[in-house]
Amino acid sequence: MADSVALVLAVVLIALAFDFINGFHDSANSIATVVSTRVLSPTAAVVWAAFFNFAAVFIFGTAVAKNIAKGIVDPAVVDASVILAGLVGAISWNLITWYAGLPSSSSHALIGGYAGSAIAKAGTAALVLPGKWISTLTFIVVSPLLGLTVAFVLTVGLSWLLRRALPRRVDKAFRLLQLVSAGSMSLSHGSNDSQKTMGIIVSLLVAEQSVLKDFPIRAFHVTSADSVPTWVVFAAYLAIALGTMAGGWRIVRTMGQRLTKLKPFGGFCAETGAAAAISLASHFGIPVSTTHTITGAITGVGAANRISAVRWGVAGRIVWAWILTIPAAAGIAGLAYLVLRVLVH
Numbered sequence: 001m002a003d004s005v006a007l008v009l010a011v012v013l014i015a016l017a018f019d020f021i022n023g024f025h026d027s028a029n030s031i032a033t034v035v036s037t038r039v040l041s042p043t044a045a046v047v048w049a050a051f052f053n054f055a056a057v058f059i060f061g062t063a064v065a066k067n068i069a070k071g072i073v074d075p076a077v078v079d080a081s082v083i084l085a086g087l088v089g090a091i092s093w094n095l096i097t098w099y100a101g102l103p104s105s106s107s108h109a110l111i112g113g114y115a116g117s118a119i120a121k122a123g124t125a126a127l128v129l130p131g132k133w134i135s136t137l138t139f140i141v142v143s144p145l146l147g148l149t150v151a152f153v154l155t156v157g158l159s160w161l162l163r164r165a166l167p168r169r170v171d172k173a174f175r176l177l178q179l180v181s182a183g184s185m186s187l188s189h190g191s192n193d194s195q196k197t198m199g200i201i202v203s204l205l206v207a208e209q210s211v212l213k214d215f216p217i218r219a220f221h222v223t224s225a226d227s228v229p230t231w232v233v234f235a236a237y238l239a240i241a242l243g244t245m246a247g248g249w250r251i252v253r254t255m256g257q258r259l260t261k262l263k264p265f266g267g268f269c270a271e272t273g274a275a276a277a278i279s280l281a282s283h284f285g286i287p288v289s290t291t292h293t294i295t296g297a298i299t300g301v302g303a304a305n306r307i308s309a310v311r312w313g314v315a316g317r318i319v320w321a322w323i324l325t326i327p328a329a330a331g332i333a334g335l336a337y338l339v340l341r342v343l344v345h
Helices: 002-025 027-036 042-058 063-071 080-100 106-122 133-161 167-207 230-246 249-258 264-283 290-305 312-344
Strands: none
Touching: 002 080, 002 106, 002 167, 002 230, 027 042, 027 167, 027 264, 027 290, 042 167, 042 230, 063 167, 063 264, 080 106, 080 167, 080 312, 106 133, 106 167, 106 290, 106 312, 133 264, 133 290, 167 230, 167 264, 167 290, 264 290
8 A cells, every 4th residue: 555655646746747847848839939039038038938837827727637637548547557657658758859859749748658558558448539539639730730820810910010110110019029929828838738747647646546545635535537636736837837947948949940030020920829729729628739839830920921931841850750749659658558567566
């Protein structure tokens, strides 16, 4: 019993570590444009983004968390080993793509890892089909296109409205407005991404409720995935905010400079477009990829200026990272589960 409790608590900490790495890995989502346009210094940008990552706790609900807890893997299959192996797969893939400087999706790495470990335990019957799989897989394509479209329309529309304005005044105004759009992007990023970790933790606590029944801290005894404990919500938001403060400069460079060159006007359009798309997805409980959405939005801004403004070779490498994320994380997690089954059981 003591060993089981220790394992569950250790997996909770590892889940929060994933959330921290998610913030670290995905910090570029929130700060790349505002840094590349020189509106904020890197240090000021990560503090700004981390603040709004955490502030999302007071604004958004937990619809995404509940869907992750109940709509991806059959709760009957879940145990501490499945969750742990899934996290190993997700964290491993995040670190691989971080080292390569590729902005792959932490969200899809987590979902892929979770699914891969569950399949290693119980086969494909472990997945809740269709569950949330249709919306999740659909938004691999839809989210970058939605971000691209909204940012493209904003860029074209505002360019027309401001066509007679002095460029210097436009630049000055959008340097201030980009602070607002960067904050909005960080709010939406914190909301959607931290909720996925909440869902994983709730899945774990519900699955291991018998182990934690006599645990002295009653808040750890969770019997239903229909609600998310307050401590889980605050812990997840804090972890992702701290991870954002740590920053991930390899990916910031790819997102903010190598994909296309941005000015404050373009940064505002990209962040506003992405934030609107992600906030909409969070409202409906869809675990969308913030990375895919902001990347599509940045591409949309570049394409609105001229197609050649986008470095399509870099964009192509990013697309391949997206395609590989779910199967790669699933494969790593599946192997991790087989190893854990031998060690733990």
